[in-house]
Amino acid sequence: MKKLLLKSLAIIILITFYSCEEENAPIFVAQPDVDGIIFTNSFASNYLISEATKENIGDRLIWESADFGVTTNVTYEIQGSIDPTFSTFTIIGTTNENNFPVTISNFLDFAKELGLDADPSTTDSAGLANNVGQFFVRIKANVGTTDNLTTYSEFETINITWLEDIPTNTCNSLYVLGEGITDIGWNFPGIELTCDTNVLKAKARLGNANFRFFTTVGDWDSGLDYKYFENEGYTIDANLENAGDNFSFIGTPGIYTITIDDANKTIQLEASSSLWAVGDAVPGGWSFSGETVEFTENTPDIWSASIELNNNIFRFFQTFGTYDTNNNFQFYIDQGFTIDSNFESDGGPDANFNFIGTAGTYNLTINAVEKTITLN
Structure with missing residues (x-):
């Protein structure tokens, strides 16, 4: 019995000693990070x-x-x-x-x-x-x-x-030159056909001779001839024929809009159209007649005529005998034209030209290249 008591006492002493050790162990308490966090990577400027x-x-x-x-x-x-x-x-x-x-x-x-x-x-x-x-x-x-x-x-x-989307329906410009492009001849850069939604367009004066398209200004090896487009499956205007390395224009000489439609694979020529002035300010009044003054396109995108004007209103029409508002005063303003100060809008729903200058005969020019309407 005495030995059992001694053993029990020893165990109690050990447990007490261990408990004291636990109470005296250091306790670590987290503290706020006063320095904060610092990025160490390098950031791109964009x-x-x-x-x-x-x-x-x-x-x-x-x-x-x-x-x-x-x-x-x-x-x-x-x-x-x-x-x-x-x-x-x-x-x-x-x-x-x-x-x-x-x-x-x-x-x-x-x-x-x-x-x-x-x-x-x-x-x-x-x-x-x-x-x-x-x-x-x-x-x-x-x-x-x-x-x-x-x-x-x-x-x-x-x-x-x-990064902005690049439309997939765009194409690069082409350049046309040759004897058949009578204002240019075989001289670079030629006339540029600009692209909009896979359709290339340009105006040119065509004569009965040869011409060719080029992809690069100054590079004769970049030419695209009649055979090229034919092999690519294009339907080509009947006024154009194969002339070896070139196109040959066989239609009526004049100003044409050349259209190359890469989506529908066509090459088309559209002859120049005139404009007609109709209204109380001009000969013939509001009727299309033999007195109606025709503005012809003698130079690509430039229409002109001699016309008698009085202080009243009129507007231009692109189809003889068809009334519309496609070529009124507001149309040219919206297209960015500078219009002679002798004209103003009449303020009505048709937005007619109102002539406020001195009545008389003038040479009136609509220049879509420089975007001006002038009187001389």
């Missing part, structure tokens, strides 16, 4: 973004680990906002590491929130391209499940440019 690259990593954010004074598990929250005050923000992601990949898709989300787009036809309130903006990122770090121990980084500015 990030190019697009839907096609949305799966790519735009940048990897790297920062110094938060120091709360003890070894502890820290959660980092990556926040983004279009407002540098972060009054509202989006959580891009969370991690226990000290780096995080931000994707182009994340960038696009903020671009859309900013109202940006890839449409080259849209502009912002200042009339500038609507594809450039910026958003802001910062890091939040905290210990545990509460915000009692939280620290933030300073924000960084992310400048973005949304």
